[in-house]
Amino acid sequence: MAVTQVETPAPAGPPPRLTRPPRPSYVPGQRNVFTGLSHVALVVWSVTVIVPIVWTFMSSFKTNTEIFNEPLGLPGAFRLDAWGRAWDKARIPEYMLNTVIVVGLSTAGTMLFGSMAAYVLARYKFPGNRLIYFMFVSGMVFPVFLALVPLFLVVRQLGLLDTYLGLILVYIAYSLPFTIFFMAAFFRTLSTSVAEAAMIDGASHTRTFFQIMVPMAKPGLISITIFNVLGQWNQYLLPIVLLPSQDKWVITQGIANINTNAGYEVDWPSMFAALSMAIVPMIVVYIIFQRQIQSGLTAGAVK
Amino acid sequence: MRQGRYPFIIGFLVVPVVLYAVFVIGPYAQAFYIATTNWRGVSAHPKFIGFENFTRLFQDPVFWKAISHHLFLLLALPVITLTIALFLAFLLNVAGGSRSGGMSGIWGSKFYKIVYFFPQVLAVALIGVLFQAMYRPDSAGVLNGLLDLIGISPVGWLTQPNLALWSILAVMVWQAVGFYVVLFSAGMAAIPAEIYESAALDGCGRFRLFFGVTLPLLWDSLQVAWVYLGIAAFDAFVLVQVLSVDRGGPDGSTTVIPLEIWRQAFTFSRFGYASAMGVALFFLTLTFAVLTLRVTRRERIEY
Numbered sequence: 373m374a375v376t377q378v379e380t381p382a383p384a385g386p387p388p389r390l391t392r393p394p395r396p397s398y399v400p401g402q403r404n405v406f407t408g409l410s411h412v413a414l415v416v417w418s419v420t421v422i423v424p425i426v427w428t429f430m431s432s433f434k435t436n437t438e439i440f441n442e443p444l445g446l447p448g449a450f451r452l453d454a455w456g457r458a459w460d461k462a463r464i465p466e467y468m469l470n471t472v473i474v475v476g477l478s479t480a481g482t483m484l485f486g487s488m489a490a491y492v493l494a495r496y497k498f499p500g501n502r503l504i505y506f507m508f509v510s511g512m513v514f515p516v517f518l519a520l521v522p523l524f525l526v527v528r529q530l531g532l533l534d535t536y537l538g539l540i541l542v543y544i545a546y547s548l549p550f551t552i553f554f555m556a557a558f559f560r561t562l563s564t565s566v567a568e569a570a571m572i573d574g575a576s577h578t579r580t581f582f583q584i585m586v587p588m589a590k591p592g593l594i595s596i597t598i599f600n601v602l603g604q605w606n607q608y609l610l611p612i613v614l615l616p617s618q619d620k621w622v623i624t625q626g627i628a629n630i631n632t633n634a635g636y637e638v639d640w641p642s643m644f645a646a647l648s649m650a651i652v653p654m655i656v657v658y659i660i661f662q663r664q665i666q667s668g669l670t671a672g673a674v675k
Numbered sequence: 676m677r678q679g680r681y682p683f684i685i686g687f688l689v690v691p692v693v694l695y696a697v698f699v700i701g702p703y704a705q706a707f708y709i710a711t712t713n714w715r716g717v718s719a720h721p722k723f724i725g726f727e728n729f730t731r732l733f734q735d736p737v738f739w740k741a742i743s744h745h746l747f748l749l750l751a752l753p754v755i756t757l758t759i760a761l762f763l764a765f766l767l768n769v770a771g772g773s774r775s776g777g778m779s780g781i782w783g784s785k786f787y788k789i790v791y792f793f794p795q796v797l798a799v800a801l802i803g804v805l806f807q808a809m810y811r812p813d814s815a816g817v818l819n820g821l822l823d824l825i826g827i828s829p830v831g832w833l834t835q836p837n838l839a840l841w842s843i844l845a846v847m848v849w850q851a852v853g854f855y856v857v858l859f860s861a862g863m864a865a866i867p868a869e870i871y872e873s874a875a876l877d878g879c880g881r882f883r884l885f886f887g888v889t890l891p892l893l894w895d896s897l898q899v900a901w902v903y904l905g906i907a908a909f910d911a912f913v914l915v916q917v918l919s920v921d922r923g924g925p926d927g928s929t930t931v932i933p934l935e936i937w938r939q940a941f942t943f944s945r946f947g948y949a950s951a952m953g954v955a956l957f958f959l960t961l962t963f964a965v966l967t968l969r970v971t972r973r974e975r976i977e978y
Contacts, residue, residue: 410766443820489691517933518953522702545698577683606798624800
């Protein structure tokens with residue numbers, strides 16, 4: 373079937389599904405060998421990706437002795453006591469709640485202010501428009517480490533060091549360049565006629581934006597929201613500089629502390645349980661939103 | 676147009692611009708100034724010392740060591756990641772069977788992509804802790820446990836100076852590959868089927884198909900990927916800070932400039948010196964980005 377398909381020229385009538393390359397015409401037997409070998413290579417990489425994660429989960433059900441004597445074996449029984457100890461000691465739920473608060477507010481702020489600025493810069497002509505746009509977008513190329521020391525000093529001077537407000541404002545500010553870059557491009561692709569009709573019907577600029585343009589821009593907003601949520605959730609550098617006290621920590625600080633915490637030397641299962649606890653929500657979120665996550669994270673790289 | 680246009684524009688821009696100016700533009704601009712002072716954070720008035728920080732920096736062996744690590748990562752990270760990702764993406768898209776009209780990728784390609792992409796969602800700090808357990812120097816780690824099975828004595832993945840950076844590189848590759856598989860798959864799927872068909876009709880083998888058709892048509896994605904990975908090679912902060920022995924050790928054999936900036940600033944309070952390093956990092960990143968875009972510039976192939 374593949375052979376005949378390749379040999380007939382592409383039909384001119386209804387456009388066929390052209391999204392994927394066709395099978396070149398090879399001898400069938402050879403093709404099966406090639407497909408088989410391909411699966412071997414693909415499975416090898418799947419195993420490479422999965423093993424560290426599965427191993428972490430398995431180790432969380434083991435005892436210390438099992439971990440040291442048979443690191444690769446299955447746990448002798450399904451024990452959850454390490455999870456209980458990790459829940460109390462590693463304070464993972466507490467850090468996670470802190471992170472939800474920070475990331476929730478900062479992503480909301482990023483999306484609100486980012487899309488407002490992007491909309492104005494994309495759709496309104498005024499002196500200084502290009503300058504402001506360029507100022508925002510150039511932020512994408514500067515390494516954050518260049519600003520690290522002065523940023524710390526500014527936040528300290530404003531009395532925002534070690535506060536969630538400080539971290540949230542910094543997250544918003546550093547997420548603006550990409551958000552504005554992407555959303556401005558998105559707003560430019562939307563048709564102007566709907567907005568014009570709304571304006572003729574007497575809607576104000578602000579109302580047109582929130583009731584007409586934002587719903588139209590939903591696909592782009594969703595992609596960039598996911599991009600920002602993941603980026604801010606996984607941020608580690610800014611929290612360790614701006615949020616030093618332990619009872620305010622976000623999840624990445626809590627996890628990184630696991631391996632410097634001497635207490636774990638005697639209780640390995642609970643270290644693995646704490647890690648697993650941090651991974652579980654990511655797996656759940658990933659499985660639910662995997663399509664949007666893939667397109668959201670690769671959004672910046674595809675034209 | 677109607678009244679209220681300028682109040683609207685200003686109203687929408689004021690918050691994002693102020694946030695951005697205070698937390699991003701201001702710090703970046705100040706960094707260049709602080710780099711020319713001997714500020715230690717305690718004195719009220721930093722003293723201007725010109726380029727002294729930079730002359731000291733260029734005589735600092737740790738700085739040159741860090742630069743050499745960046746050069747290593749700059750070469751090895753893109754080459755290894757892109758080779759694996761291109762290979763896997765090609766298998767996913769071209770090695771498929773001939774079901775449903777012969778246009779589909781390999782069976783299970785969606786599943787493979789979901790698995791490969793997952794590490795992208797995990798925080799680098801978490802991955803660092805996870806791999807610290809994987810790389811354990813005794814046979815309780817996964818890698819040494821595997822070596823133990825075939826009778827090889829444990830290897831100090833992170834404790835041997837000549838091996839530690841490779842171990843960290845491997846984790847970076849482990850996390851990055853999935854992203855580029857998804858990116859390249861999208862690029863390959865966008866290549867029109869007719870091109871593959873005519874190449875196959877002309878008797879083009881799989882290897883020529885890959886190097887003669889797929890690769891040139893993916894040039895844009897490859898260029899973007901190279902820049903992204905290069906920027907990642909100039910960072911590597913979180914992984915080195917969390918995963919390596921002694922934060923950049925053993926004996927400075929894995930240290931990177933971002934880590935030294937952080938250490939100089941927040942361990943030793945040498946704000947001036949840290950900022951000078953930031954300026955150096957900025958020019959390195961800029962040089963890399965400009966050079967890459969120049970060298971890899973090609974006539975775009977329209978299709």
